[in-house]
Every structure is written in structure tokens, then in C-alpha cells.
Amino acid sequence: MNNHIWRPLYVVLVIIAFFLVLRYFLVPQDFGVHGVNFTYGYHRAGDINDWQAVPIKYRGREFCNECHPDNAAANASSKHAAIQCENCHGPAFDHPEAPEKLILDTSRDLCLRCHAALHTPSSQRSLIKGIDPDTHNPAIPCSDCHNPHKPDLEDMQ
Amino acid sequence: MRCSRRDLLAMALTTTAAAILPVTAFRFLSQAEVKVALADPALRWGFLVDTEKCVGCGLCVKACKLENETPYDAPVTRTWVERYIITKDDQTHIDSPRAARDGFTDPRIRGEAFDPAEVTKSFFVPKLCNQCDSPPCVQVCPVGATYQTLDGVVLIDRKWCIGCGYCIMACPYGVRFFHPVHKVAEKCNFCYHRISQGLKPACVQACPFGAREICNLKDANDPITRIIMTQRVAVTKDEYGTKPQVFYIGLDRNVR
Numbered sequence: 001m002n003n004h005i006w007r008p009l010y011v012v013l014v015i016i017a018f019f020l021v022l023r024y025f026l027v028p029q030d031f032g033v034h035g036v037n038f039t040y041g042y043h044r045a046g047d048i049n050d051w052q053a054v055p056i057k058y059r060g061r062e063f064c065n066e067c068h069p070d071n072a073a074a075n076a077s078s079k080h081a082a083i084q085c086e087n088c089h090g091p092a093f094d095h096p097e098a099p100e101k102l103i104l105d106t107s108r109d110l111c112l113r114c115h116a117a118l119h120t121p122s123s124q125r126s127l128i129k130g131i132d133p134d135t136h137n138p139a140i141p142c143s144d145c146h147n148p149h150k151p152d153l154e155d156m157q
Numbered sequence: 158m159r160c161s162r163r164d165l166l167a168m169a170l171t172t173t174a175a176a177i178l179p180v181t182a183f184r185f186l187s188q189a190e191v192k193v194a195l196a197d198p199a200l201r202w203g204f205l206v207d208t209e210k211c212v213g214c215g216l217c218v219k220a221c222k223l224e225n226e227t228p229y230d231a232p233v234t235r236t237w238v239e240r241y242i243i244t245k246d247d248q249t250h251i252d253s254p255r256a257a258r259d260g261f262t263d264p265r266i267r268g269e270a271f272d273p274a275e276v277t278k279s280f281f282v283p284k285l286c287n288q289c290d291s292p293p294c295v296q297v298c299p300v301g302a303t304y305q306t307l308d309g310v311v312l313i314d315r316k317w318c319i320g321c322g323y324c325i326m327a328c329p330y331g332v333r334f335f336h337p338v339h340k341v342a343e344k345c346n347f348c349y350h351r352i353s354q355g356l357k358p359a360c361v362q363a364c365p366f367g368a369r370e371i372c373n374l375k376d377a378n379d380p381i382t383r384i385i386m387t388q389r390v391a392v393t394k395d396e397y398g399t400k401p402q403v404f405y406i407g408l409d410r411n412v413r
Contacts, residue, residue: 035305040295043304047314054350057224058359082365087216091223113214113260119273120240123280124366125212133262 057091060084064092074149088148108133111142201309201402202347203374205381205390206283208407210368213238213281215260220363222258224348233334234258235345236285236360241411242271243278249411257281282412283369285360286311286332286345287393287401294324294333294344303342309374309402310349315341329397347371374402 028044035041064085065072075081086092088110090102117130137145145156221236222229237256243249252266261281264270292311295303302317303324313324318341325333325342336343348358352371356362361369372381384390390404393412405412 040305042301051349052353112262116262120279122278
């Protein structure tokens with residue numbers, strides 16, 4: 001065959017070779033089918049380890065109980081027993097090293113998450129005692145009268 | 158047209174060879190490949206949401222945002238809670254102010270008040286990634302940045318994602334969003350760092366009412382798996398064929 005047919009073909013072959021060499025160096029070595037099949041499992045294997053290495057922020061009440069057993073026990077015997085310490089006290093991270101002190105949320109908005117009166121007949125929200133925040137002692141923090149660790153109305157402060 | 162016996166035989170052979178050629182594209186899998194193809198039989202993460210127990214406090218959304226470093230004030234979130242109010246005129250009113258990060262404290266929906274006598278049903282529905290068995294978001298990824306692990310969780314490779322947004326469009330549940338800091342696609346992954354270490358996801362731990370539970374669907378002795386196996390549960394948007402693995406108790410036809 002003639003040169004004018006072979007030459008463009010060589011050019012194309014060089015481009016393909018260049019692409020394959022570039023691809024070899026740019027695509028991570030652990031890229032491949034690691035899941036059930038090519039459609040759902042074609043990925044970089046190391047990314048699973050990256051996700052597993054994300055630091056944990058919420059440590060759970062057992063972690064709090066190690067140093068604060070009195071507060072944990074007080075809350076555990078109250079109507080608020082189901083609420084995790086960190087829901088109000090904030091995530092522990094590596095407390096007591098970092099942060100040394102947790103930021104306690106004492107706002108009315110925190111209590112109103114459950115105790116604002118709503119009309120939700122087909123949800124268990126309707127079983128929780130609720131108030132109208134606009135008429136029930138507005139501007140006074142809830143914890144001035146109600147003890148969050150012992151919220152029974154008989155034990156009002 | 159003349160056709161000699163020699164031509165006929167030659168053509169017959171060629172046609173047969175051409176017909177069986179695609180069969181050679183199939184190959185036998187080794188034992189190890191079959192095991193991978195069938196996935197690890199010991200673990201498949203699943204999730205159970207009990208909408209009857211949810212009171213709309215939004216502590217799950219707060220915990221999720223802090224645990225997974227989702228920008229707290231940006232209008233993006235991995236999980237959210239929807240409130241449904243269905244009135245006697247068969248109108249469905251839905252809202253999720255700030256994805257319910259601060260809970261539901263206002264009886265009104267977008268300023269509209271409802272007469273309790275007019276409300277027939279009202280309830281809360283938490284939403285999160287369904288970790289589908291046939292995830293359409295994974296199929297559309299052009300670079301292999303999102304994938305399904307062998308334990309069933311769909312992850313996104315932040316180093317490999319180019320932020321094209323195809324997956325955000327593909328998800329029928331709208332759980333994917335563009336992460337404003339990392340500039341990649343983002344979604345719930347059942348707190349993969351926590352469940353890999355034997356902890357519960359942040360939202361499950363934070364929920365005081367047990368409305369959210371995680372389980373191993375391959376373990377018949379798992380109490381949550383038993384509920385999914387033996388009680389009446391539903392999934393959202395079943396008709397899309399994505400095989401969602403987040404199951405709901407008390408789902409209503411008005412939920413979408």
C-alpha cells in the first residue's frame with residue numbers, strides 16, 4: 001500500500017500508545033473491580049480505608065459514664081434517660097484532651113425540639129407534653145425551673 | 158447465481174464460526190471470582206425507620222451534620238426529617254425547615270396555620286440514603302468515583318470524583334448533593350467509619366426514641382433484621398426498581 005495510507009495509521013498508533021502509557025501512570029494501581037461487578041464495584045480500593053479512617057465525634061453515653069458516673073446515673077433514672085448526653089452537651093471528640101470543655105446547649109430551642117406543642121395526631125409526638133413557647137414564660141431559659149437531668153414536674157427547682 | 162458444493166460448505170462454515178464467536182466472549186469464573194460476584198455472605202447493612210416513633214426533634218440531623226462535617230449552616234445535609242400534614246380536603250402539606258436540623262417547633266407550615274379539627278393525619282418521616290442494591294447513582298458515574306462496597310454501602314471517592322453531578326441527577330430520592338467544601342458529590346453512607354468499628358451511625362445513636370435502627374440484613378438473629386423479615390415494612394419509591402435497603406414502618410401513601 002501507499003505511504004499516504006500507512007503514515008496516518010502510524011500517527012494513530014502512536015497516539016494510542018501514548019494514551020496507554022499515560023493511563024498506566026495516572027490511574028492508581030489499586031483501581032479495579034473490587035465489588036460485586038464492574039457496574040457497581042469498579043473503584044479505587046484504598047478509598048474504603050480512607051472512609052473508615054474518618055475520626056469519630058459522637059462517643060456515646062458509655063464514654064461519658066467513665067468519668068461522670070453521677071450525672072449519667074441521675075439522667076438514667078429520669079424521664080430523659082433515652083436522651084444521649086451528647087445531644088445537649090455536644091459531641092465529645094477527644095474530650096478531655098481536645099476539647100477540654102464541651103459547649104452545653106441550654107437554649108430554649110433545644111427543649112422545644114420535643115416540647116413545642118404541635119398537632120401531630122398520627123405520631124408519638126402527641127404523647128409528649130408540649131408548651132406554646134410564645135406564652136410559656138418567654139425569654140426565661142427552661143433550665144431555670146426544670147432540671148434537665150430530673151425533669152419531673154414535682155421536682156421543680 | 159451458481160453455488161458449488163465447495164462454496165456452500167465454505168459459507169456454512171463461515172456463518173457458523175461467526176455465530177459462535179460472541180459465545181467466546183463469555184468466560185468461566187474462578188472460585189474466588191464467584192465469591193466476589195455473590196458478595197460476602199456474612200454482612201449486608203440495612204436500616205429500619207419507625208415513622209410512628211419519630212417526633213421530629215431533629216437531633217439525628219444535628220448529630221449527622223456534626224459527625225460527618227457537613228457545613229452546619231449550608232442548605233445541604235445527608236439526612237433530613239419531613240413533616241406531613243394531611244387535611245380533610247385531601248391536601249398534603251410537607252415541610253422540612255433547615256432539613257429539621259433544629260427540629261419542628263412551629264405548628265405552622267411556611268406560615269400557614271392549620272385548624273386541628275381539619276387535620277386528619279400528621280406525622281414525621283426521616284429520610285436518608287437507601288444504599289440501594291441496584292444504585293442508579295453508581296451506574297451513571299463516568300469516572301468510577303462512586304461504588305458499592307461488598308457490605309452494601311455506596312461510597313464516594315473524594316479524590317476521584319470530578320463533581321460532574323450526574324449521580325445527583327440520577328438518585329430518585331434526592332439524597333445526593335454537592336459538597337460545598339470538598340467540591341465533590343456527597344451523601345449518607347450509614348456513617349461508614351462508625352459501623353466499620355462496631356458503633357451505630359450518629360443518627361441512630363442520637364435518636365432518643367429508637368425511630369432509627371441499623372442492622373445486618375444477612376444475620377437472621379439480628380433483632381432489627383427480624384422485624385424487617387417478620388413485620389410489615391415498606392420502602393420508598395419501590396417502582397424505580399432500585400431495591401432500597403432502608404425499610405419504613407408506618408409509611409403512608411402520601412409520603413414521597
